[in-house]
Amino acid sequence: MKTVAAVSRQAKEPFSIEEIELPEPVGNEVLVQIRGVGICHTDLASRDGTLGAPFPAVFGHEGAGVVLRVGPAVTKLKKGDHVVLAPASDGTCKHCQSGQPMYCEHFTDLNFQTDPAERAAKLSDGTSAALRYFGQSSFAHYALASERNTVKVRNDVPLEILGPLGCGIQTGAGTVMNGLRPEPGSSIAILGGGAVGLAAVLGAVVSGCGTIAVVDRVASRLELARELGATNPINTSVTPDLGTELIAAAPGGFDYIVDCAGNAGLMTASLLALGKLGVLALVAVPPAVDRKLELPWFPTLLQGQSVRGFVEGNSIPDIFIPRMIDLFAQGRFPFDKLVTKYRFDQINEAVAHQLSGKTIKAVLQVER
Template sequence: MKQFKMSALNDNKNTNGTATALVVSTPGGPFEVQKVELKDLRPDEIIVRMVATGVCHTDFSSTNGTIPVPTPVIVGHEGSGVVEKVGSEVKHLAEGDHVLLSYPACTTCGPCLKGNPAYCVHGVRMSFGGCRLDGSVPFSKDGKDIHSFFNQSSFAHRSIVNQVCAVKIDKSLPLDILCLLGCGIQTGAGTILNVLKPGIGSSVVVYGVGSVGLAGIMAASKFTPATKIIAVDINDKKLAFAEELGATHTINSRDQDVVKFIRDLTNGEGANCAYDTTGVIKVVHDMIEASAQNAVVASVGSAPQGSKVQIELPEWIGRGMHFTGSCQGSSVPQLFIPALIEFWKQGRFPVDRLIKRYHYTEINKAKDDLHHGDCVKGVLLWDSI
């Protein structure tokens, strides 16, 4: 992925106080608790005091070099908190509002204007380039710039955030539960509801049942007419949890032939819909091979740069398959997140069952627990600062 240089617009003003942040200074380096300065607030930005932040695999993929981002950096992209200050152009938010934070978008490119901000022309730069679109950064330490992430950097107890990332919610709602809707949960549920759209009697396969996979399983079981919802993973404990949340069948791919299992289960036809959360090329190939004629399959999980999937073109044409990417579940956060909140309030989308809470200083434990499958969805708490 291309690295972006910061422009001369950067300055080292400290006009908005300081923040306690989890800073990664070098690729693959540890998270360190540091005090950083918040620089100038742009007209289209807000300052948010974080209450809780979801922990996502993307945070770690972006600090270990799998997804290259410039360092030093403050990651975090599932923030939630209270608005402390608003820029002069911000009209839909005010000081004291409670917000959930999601992905950034420019709002002016073709995809944004067509209602597809997840595919914003500038989205990769705004999320992973470490800076604003003009090349400047909102943080510094000892006069040196610190890069941002997703234009929100919510691994900090106070942060400068692009207003586009913010979704206002009622102050009575629990931020330490709903923060996780900003990326992973929205991605899983959105991939089912906005991308795959299973029809009556459909078979759906979800490869990898972390939070993104489980969100899709819950959405498929509660909000679609699919009759077979199949979870694939290598962790029996996670597969059992997937059954509790709506999977009708489970497969441990360490022990079973996934393609044979799915074809046997579907009278030899294969699955109608599927998505992969792992980014593992073999899993993607299995997903394709186990899918039916005219199936719709999607890749969601990030993979190292240069990863390629091989397709037999004549077979692909003959099967009439649709293979697509799904970023953020093709969701518009300001529309989709309020719907997910309503589903949660109605008891139909129990995302609270996925959560394990950590003090922000326990970030490395949260990382290890996620890696070892001891946690589905970590949430960092900041309210003790």
């Protein structure tokens, strides 16, 4: 079918709004009419050529919409269902079968378009654009996903803002709620007040954490963090010694530190405030794939501390995305306060606003 998409023709170029032709769904595929799609840092890293995606390509991986058609092998979805699209996984490897699909043995192959010979879209000039980005390529009015990475959701909440629950929001909140699982009253420090960091704040509040410190250099983000439930916003642009500030917030040391900033300097300073048996959770992508992280070896050993990476919040999307939506409907998970809406054709403006910090989570709206 013919539709409109934001196409990336070459690395580091702005998105181009173009007409494309999508293949029809076959097998377990699902054709989704997109109502809203979030912009994630990973989309931009792929657009800029740092993650090995082929070009031309259609990116986008925080889509939400309505099922239009399904392939003959689909059993859990039907036309008209409201859905959120999540990362792809194969469902057959040992990690998928043990309830850890975000660590699928074929995660890279299924999500980062390493095989451009897979299903593709046809562009108006006759060339092909790679699809299958995170199993969806949802920077488009319609997206082709699979039954496995399409999550049915309730239809009494605003569908157009739900897309970020499929990646950025579940990454932050899920790292806390599914990965760290803090006991009520625990202390947690979150480095970075962007969409993922503020989602981690929401997860910490739901989990009942007692001390929730948020570290950022943008005052407006810290004000929102406090509104969402942070107890100790720390502004690095005016704080001379981050370690001292964190120790003052949690004199016995933090039980958890969650890095959502990808800044080695912040992590080094914050580790001074990690308590005994504390966990440093790595969430943010480093500025370069070969960047190394240095740790204070002996203190880390002596205090029984650990460092763990978390992908997509350790979530099982079919379980965790509806859970977040239920919490939102109860007024306990106000992720909508992170969202700024843009028209779909404003994608390049939305990207600029998100990169500048003017917007926390840009969501492109597709009018019906």
